[in-house]
Amino acid sequence: MEYRIQASDRADLYEQLARIGKVVVHPKRIELLDLLCQAERSVEALAEATGLKLTTTSAHLQVMRQARLVETRREGTRVYYRAAGEEVCRFVGALGDLARARLAEVDQILRSLGTDASGTERVSRTELLERARSGDVVVLDVRPVEEYAAGHIPGAVSLPLEHLEARLDELDPGLEVVAYCRGPLCLLAPEAVATLRARGLRARCLEDGLPEWRQAGLPVATHSAGCSGRDTPAAAPADGHEARSGRRR
Amino acid sequence: MEYRIQASDRADLYEQLARIGKVVVHPKRIELLDLLCQAERSVEALAEATGLKLTTTSAHLQVMRQARLVETRREGTRVYYRAAGEEVCRFVGALGDLARARLAEVDQILRSLGTDASGTERVSRTELLERARSGDVVVLDVRPVEEYAAGHIPGAVSLPLEHLEARLDELDPGLEVVAYCRGPLCLLAPEAVATLRARGLRARCLEDGLPEWRQAGLPVATHSAGCSGRDTPAAAPADGHEARSGRRR
DNA sequence: ACTGTTATCCATAGTTCCGTGGAATATAGG
DNA sequence: CCTATATTCCACGGAACTATGGATAACAGT
Numbered sequence: 001m002e003y004r005i006q007a008s009d010r011a012d013l014y015e016q017l018a019r020i021g022k023v024v025v026h027p028k029r030i031e032l033l034d035l036l037c038q039a040e041r042s043v044e045a046l047a048e049a050t051g052l053k054l055t056t057t058s059a060h061l062q063v064m065r066q067a068r069l070v071e072t073r074r075e076g077t078r079v080y081y082r083a084a085g086e087e088v089c090r091f092v093g094a095l096g097d098l099a100r101a102r103l104a105e106v107d108q109i110l111r112s113l114g115t116d117a118s119g120t121e122r123v124s125r126t127e128l129l130e131r132a133r134s135g136d137v138v139v140l141d142v143r144p145v146e147e148y149a150a151g152h153i154p155g156a157v158s159l160p161l162e163h164l165e166a167r168l169d170e171l172d173p174g175l176e177v178v179a180y181c182r183g184p185l186c187l188l189a190p191e192a193v194a195t196l197r198a199r200g201l202r203a204r205c206l207e208d209g210l211p212e213w214r215q216a217g218l219p220v221a222t223h224s225a226g227c228s229g230r231d232t233p234a235a236a237p238a239d240g241h242e243a244r245s246g247r248r249r
Numbered sequence: 250m251e252y253r254i255q256a257s258d259r260a261d262l263y264e265q266l267a268r269i270g271k272v273v274v275h276p277k278r279i280e281l282l283d284l285l286c287q288a289e290r291s292v293e294a295l296a297e298a299t300g301l302k303l304t305t306t307s308a309h310l311q312v313m314r315q316a317r318l319v320e321t322r323r324e325g326t327r328v329y330y331r332a333a334g335e336e337v338c339r340f341v342g343a344l345g346d347l348a349r350a351r352l353a354e355v356d357q358i359l360r361s362l363g364t365d366a367s368g369t370e371r372v373s374r375t376e377l378l379e380r381a382r383s384g385d386v387v388v389l390d391v392r393p394v395e396e397y398a399a400g401h402i403p404g405a406v407s408l409p410l411e412h413l414e415a416r417l418d419e420l421d422p423g424l425e426v427v428a429y430c431r432g433p434l435c436l437l438a439p440e441a442v443a444t445l446r447a448r449g450l451r452a453r454c455l456e457d458g459l460p461e462w463r464q465a466g467l468p469v470a471t472h473s474a475g476c477s478g479r480d481t482p483a484a485a486p487a488d489g490h491e492a493r494s495g496r497r498r
Numbered sequence: 499a500c501t502g503t504t505a506t507c508c509a510t511a512g513t514t515c516c517g518t519g520g521a522a523t524a525t526a527g528g
Numbered sequence: 529c530c531t532a533t534a535t536t537c538c539a540c541g542g543a544a545c546t547a548t549g550g551a552t553a554a555c556a557g558t
Contacts, residue, residue: 010362013434014276014283016355017348021279024270026516027263034263043535056517058536068351077525077534087350094343099266101336102317106265113259185262275546292505305547307506326504326555 019067024095028052029060036070037089037211038143038182039150040082089211096185106185113187120193122207123178125216131178138171140179142192143210153180153213154221161188164195176202183209268316273344277301278309285319286338286460287392287431288399289331338460345434355434362436369442371456372427374465380427387420389428391441392459402429402462403470410437413444425451432458 023029031050035041041049047057061081064070071084083089099106123131131137132155139156141148148158159167171177177196181188189205196203206213214220272278280299284290290298296306310330313319320333332338348355372380380386381404388405390397397407408416420426426445430437438454445452455462463469 011276011280013355013358013362014280016352016358017279017344018274018276019352020344020348021270021273021275025267025274026270027260027267030266030270031260031263044533053518054535055519055537059516062536074525077532079535084351087347091343091347094340095266095269098336098340099269102333103265103268106262109262109265113262293503302548303505304507304549308546311506323554326502328505 020069020091023064023067023069024092026060029064030092030095032057032060033064033069033083033088033092034182034185036081036083037092038147040073040080041146042078042080044078045146046081086215090215093183093211093215096183100184110185110187120204122205124207125213125218128178128206129218131176136175138175138177139206140171140177140192141181141210142179142188143181147182147210149222151210151214151220151222153210154219156180156221161192164192168196168199171196171201173201176204178204178206180206180213181209183211269318269340272313272316272318273341275309278313279341279344281306281309282313282318282332282337282341283431283434285330285332286341287396289322289329290395291327291329293327294395295330335464339464342432342460342464345432349433359434359436369453371454373456374462374467377427377455378467380425385424387424387426388455389420389426389441390430390459391428391437392430396431396459398471400459400463400469400471402459403468405429405470410441413441417445417448420445420450422450425453427453427455429455429462430458432460 023033028050032046035046035049043054043058043061046052046061047054050057052060061070064081065072069084069088070081073080073082100110128137128139132139139153141152141156141158142161142164144160145158148156148160152158157170159170177193179189179192179196181192186209189209193203193205210220272282277299281295284295284298292303292307292310295301295310296303299306301309310319313330314321318333318337319330322329322331349359377386377388381388388402390401390405390407391410391413393409394407397405397409401407406419408419426442428438428441428445430441435458438458442452442454459469
């Protein structure tokens with residue numbers, strides 16, 4: 001739209017920063033951006049996920065596009081939105097970190113929403129890498145399948161939280177489970193761990209989620225058949241059940 | 250205010266994040282926050298620096314306080330505001346980084362505002378540490394004196410940009426100058442370098458500014474520095490004799 | 499107590515933003 | 529060409545935000 005920059009006042013600079021700020025004033029826009037940091041989605045899927053009307057969702061996405069925080073890709077009649085680069089994910093991560101550090105309310109909410117499993121120790125990324133190499137853990141991706149498809153830890157098994165109870169038998173009771181989800185503000189993994197423990201399984205959460213794993217420069221696989229895993233042979237094949245999630249759109 | 254968190258819906262979480270987002274919708278609030286990341290200031294000083302009316306400034310500061318991004322300290326009749334912790338500075342830094350990465354306009358503005366010295370290579374922090382140890386550079390802090398007083402690179406000389414021309418003779422023409430300021434979005438150091446070069450001096454900018462230096466875990470000196478500021482033998486050894494200077498968290 | 503300084507609170511008017519339906523656009527498939 | 533689907537554009541009423549001047553509160557000095 002406006003590429004003209006003439007009255008080059010210093011104020012213009014902060015106005016540009018405010019363009020980005022504008023995206024994160026609205027709770028729903030943050031939610032949308034958070035989702036888009038996990039995987040690209042159509043407008044309809046985003047409206048569904050956030051509970052907004054379609055037109056409202058589109059409007060929010062336009063705001064985000066004006067700030068260049070998202071990009072689009074057209075496929076037939078639908079438009080897929082995605083986060084415009086790694087920096088965007090880093091930014092929403094920073095926002096979440098700041099909120100947890102400064103706003104006691106965030107911790108309160110996480111505690112009240114999260115099961116009491118939140119008190120348990122988390123597994124560090126380096127520890128997971130070691131354990132995975134020796135093959136005595138199952139790495140569990142409890143996010144929705146689309147997000148697993150868009151990128152996951154090599155060797156991880158996809159088992160969305162909503163199906164966890166129904167598919168419990170797919171897990172080897174002899175192995176410890178390490179579950180992960182979207183990040184520190186996401187409660188999928190803690191809930192999964194709580195469920196698993198209630199059934200007598202050993203389970204812990206990974207520190208942070210997949211975005212942080214990616215930002216740490218660790219390998220990320222993008223298909224159900226982990227083929228891009230460079231050095232990590234996989235975290236214990238668990239069972240072959242992982243192949244289920246193939247199913248392309 | 251409102252500590253009650255009862256209807257613990259997931260939406261509440263993003264509403265909390267939006268509290269922080271609210272601070273960075275307004276250009277002037279970003280500017281204020283940026284200033285507060287450098288040094289604490291009174292409301293009056295902030296109003297002066299940003300060109301806002303006093304009441305308006307105060308209102309903005311209230312918004313920032315509600316988001317817990319700033320804290321206050323009273324001294325006699327005036328109130329000093331400061332950034333509420335290192336995380337806040339990291340966040341505004343992340344905002345600036347994102348803007349530079351995604352918004353071409355920001356680069357344009359920096360280029361059009363900045364002198365053509367922007368094309369020159371910058372000195373890395375590690376290089377500066379080495380050079381300083383061998384003592385063949387002058388480290389120049391070109392920010393306002395209050396900011397120098399609130400924290401500066403050990404051994405740096407305070408010479409605010411506005412006084413640079415008048416006090417040029419204080420610099421040893423035989424040594425190279427490394428100037429620094431507030432960060433990547435600040436133009437004080439580039440301008441200083443341009444001025445120095447026009448006089449035939451060798452001069453370069455440090456990468457980033459003081460906040461990034463601090464975040465890198467490098468030593469920061471906080472002595473109030475007498476009015477002369479010239480005393481320090483240029484480029485003193487950087488290992489922190491400057492003590493920890495407790496004060497301020 | 500009185501006075502001047504500094505900051506916050508309050509009411510107001512002008513502006514922008516949000517969610518909403520309904521219309522318009524773009525694409526795929528008869 | 530016509531229809532169906534997915535998305536964007538548009539107009540509008542209601543809500544929230546911003547800047548501002550005047551009033552109020554906290555404090556220091558005489």
